[in-house]
Amino acid sequence: MAEVLVLVELNPADGTVRKGTLEALTAARALGEVSAVVAGGPGVAAGVREQLAEYGAARVYVAESPEIDEFLVAPKAEVLAQLVQQVSPAAVVIPSSPEGREVAGRLALKTGSGFLTDVTEIAPDGTATQVIFAGAQIVHSRVTTGTPIYTLRGNSVTPEPAPAAAEEVPVQVQLSEQAKQTRVVDKVVEMKSNRPELTEASIVVSGGRGVASAENFAIIEALADSLGAAVGASRAAVDSGFYPHSFQVGQTGKTVSPQLYIAVGISGAIQHRAGMQTSKTIVAVNKDAEAPIFELADFGVVGDLFQVVPAATEQIAARK
Amino acid sequence: MNIVVLVKQVPDSGTQRSLDASDNTVARATADNVINEIDEYAIEEALQVKEAQGGEVTILTVGPASATDAIRKALSMGADRAVHVVDDAIHGSCAIQTSGILAAALQQMDYDLVLTGATSTDGQVAVMPALLSERLGIPQLSGAQKLTVEGSTVKVERQTDGGFWALEAPMPAIVSTWDTINEPRYPSFKGIMAAKKKPVETKSLADLGIDPATVGLATATSAVVDVTGRPPKGEGVKVTDEGDGAQKLVGFLAEQKLV
Numbered sequence: 001m002a003e004v005l006v007l008v009e010l011n012p013a014d015g016t017v018r019k020g021t022l023e024a025l026t027a028a029r030a031l032g033e034v035s036a037v038v039a040g041g042p043g044v045a046a047g048v049r050e051q052l053a054e055y056g057a058a059r060v061y062v063a064e065s066p067e068i069d070e071f072l073v074a075p076k077a078e079v080l081a082q083l084v085q086q087v088s089p090a091a092v093v094i095p096s097s098p099e100g101r102e103v104a105g106r107l108a109l110k111t112g113s114g115f116l117t118d119v120t121e122i123a124p125d126g127t128a129t130q131v132i133f134a135g136a137q138i139v140h141s142r143v144t145t146g147t148p149i150y151t152l153r154g155n156s157v158t159p160e161p162a163p164a165a166a167e168e169v170p171v172q173v174q175l176s177e178q179a180k181q182t183r184v185v186d187k188v189v190e191m192k193s194n195r196p197e198l199t200e201a202s203i204v205v206s207g208g209r210g211v212a213s214a215e216n217f218a219i220i221e222a223l224a225d226s227l228g229a230a231v232g233a234s235r236a237a238v239d240s241g242f243y244p245h246s247f248q249v250g251q252t253g254k255t256v257s258p259q260l261y262i263a264v265g266i267s268g269a270i271q272h273r274a275g276m277q278t279s280k281t282i283v284a285v286n287k288d289a290e291a292p293i294f295e296l297a298d299f300g301v302v303g304d305l306f307q308v309v310p311a312a313t314e315q316i317a318a319r320k
Numbered sequence: 321m322n323i324v325v326l327v328k329q330v331p332d333s334g335t336q337r338s339l340d341a342s343d344n345t346v347a348r349a350t351a352d353n354v355i356n357e358i359d360e361y362a363i364e365e366a367l368q369v370k371e372a373q374g375g376e377v378t379i380l381t382v383g384p385a386s387a388t389d390a391i392r393k394a395l396s397m398g399a400d401r402a403v404h405v406v407d408d409a410i411h412g413s414c415a416i417q418t419s420g421i422l423a424a425a426l427q428q429m430d431y432d433l434v435l436t437g438a439t440s441t442d443g444q445v446a447v448m449p450a451l452l453s454e455r456l457g458i459p460q461l462s463g464a465q466k467l468t469v470e471g472s473t474v475k476v477e478r479q480t481d482g483g484f485w486a487l488e489a490p491m492p493a494i495v496s497t498w499d500t501i502n503e504p505r506y507p508s509f510k511g512i513m514a515a516k517k518k519p520v521e522t523k524s525l526a527d528l529g530i531d532p533a534t535v536g537l538a539t540a541t542s543a544v545v546d547v548t549g550r551p552p553k554g555e556g557v558k559v560t561d562e563g564d565g566a567q568k569l570v571g572f573l574a575e576q577k578l579v
Binding site for chain 2: 072073074077098101102103104105106108109110113114115116117118127131132133134135136137138139140141142143144145146178181182183184185186187188189190191192193197198203227244245246251252259260269270271274281282283285289294295296297298299300301302303304307308309311312314315316319
């Protein structure tokens with residue numbers, strides 16, 4: 001059976017396998033037998049083997065070296081390229097994070113292959129689905145050169161367990177000088193939060209210009225916490241300084257596709273819709289009955305968010 | 321300090337965009353084309369570095385003849401000159417092929433720093449710094465919310481979820497910027513007038529030593545099989561809050577088994 005490589009991404013906080021990787025392991029099964037690739041500092045693989053076994057990794061390639069995390073992106077691409085040369089996989093699937101895409105691009109050049117980013121589905125014949133232009137169109141594409149490389153958009157696939165052996169295979173790491181040019185000097189966490197990561201969350205609550213101030217975002221956070229949701233923000237809210245840019249949903253921010261997206265005080269400009277249009281269920285609260293967000297909403301409340309949202313938070317909390 | 325800024329012209333992301341039905345490439349001819357807005361932040365950053373350190377800012381664009389509009393905009397902000405790679409054979413090129421064209425053009429230029437926007441609003445592939453780093457052997461510092469030049473070292477804060485990574489590399493290097501890095505200036509009237517006289521050098525694939533058969537739709541590394549419009553969403557429910565809005569909202573969530 002053909003072998004498919006999946007690059008593993010770990011949670012920076014606890015070293016567990018990220019949800020996006022479980023999704024990639026699940027999607028990759030359509031193409032063949034799945035091998036996980038763990039590339040990181042010494043000892044990093046030991047803690048994740050069980051999780052990888054549960055989600056269908058027949059093999060786990062372990063590439064451990066302190067240098068992998070000391071330099072940006074390039075080391076992981078070199079490790080993967082070496083493996084692609086060794087095992088000639090049918091395809092490579094990588095979670096669609098900023099780093100994941102960059103690894104994919106470098107790997108494509110190194111191996112003379114084509115790559116497709118942000119795919120939402122991969123068919124057994126290798127055809128991938130992409131949603132383009134702010135969710136307006138669905139495209140089916142194929143890689144026509146070399147080993148197909150895909151990055152999988154978060155929340156497109158439901159992770160499904162499929163127990164496998166997860167046989168460990170050590171990989172010799174020998175990085176070129178070129179892979180050691182951009183040094184990661186420090187990793188700074190400015191906002192510690194117990195909320196799920198935006199692109200991984202199954203529920204997202206976002207606030208827009210209508211929230212009116214940074215302090216008022218507490219209302220959005222409270223609703224999010226009552227639902228176990230991630231918090232997002234529209235560009236207008238970010239530009240006004242209400243919430244940090246790394247939480248921006250939209251064309252120039254994150255693309256999310258949760259089970260439930262609640263847009264609060266967001267008018268729904270294309271800029272924002274580009275980042276959330278493929279959410280399964282969309283709820284909107286806005287005082288302007290004509291706001292374009294209502295065209296997308298499965299359920300809309302025309303009203304004052306400062307009345308509706310705290311009351312909804314209270315009622316959700318009361319249901320528990 | 322010589323800085324090259326990679327600028328792309330894209331269909332306005334605020335309008336309805338489409339693929340050309342004849343070959344499934346981005347419909348540029350019929351679109352309202354503008355400068356990729358995130359590239360404006362890269363231009364601004366280049367101008368700020370130049371103002372602090374001296375040197376020259378050159379715009380590099382690969383695109384059809386009409387991309388001169390985006391180039392003039394960049395020049396009117398204050399860039400000194402531009403190189404425009406234009407050749408019919410480029411039409412339909414994938415990111416891999418385009419990176420080869422940009423790399424060949426950069427190899428003919430003198431630069432310490434290459435800057436570009438972190439993503440384009442049309443393709444949203446967001447890998448050009450990685451591809452050019454790979455091709456040119458220069459370090460990649462992508463996704464910057466802050467950039468500092470110290471001697472021959474470039475330092476960047478790479479934006480991450482809830483924080484940043486501090487990156488450092490020797491120059492020459494390629495950096496991509498997010499829209500958090502600065503506030504791009506508006507072109508002044510004087511700037512717009514001056515831009516008309518600034519040199520724009522056009523180059524063909526032959527000028528770059530690239531065989532036209534190796535780029536373009538026919539030899540792209542990926543191909544679109546088909547395109548369909550997304551099925552329209554069914555009509556949603558809209559209620560007006562009369563004190564019961566929250567209750568109805570939570571009722572809907574409960575009905576959908578979301579709470």
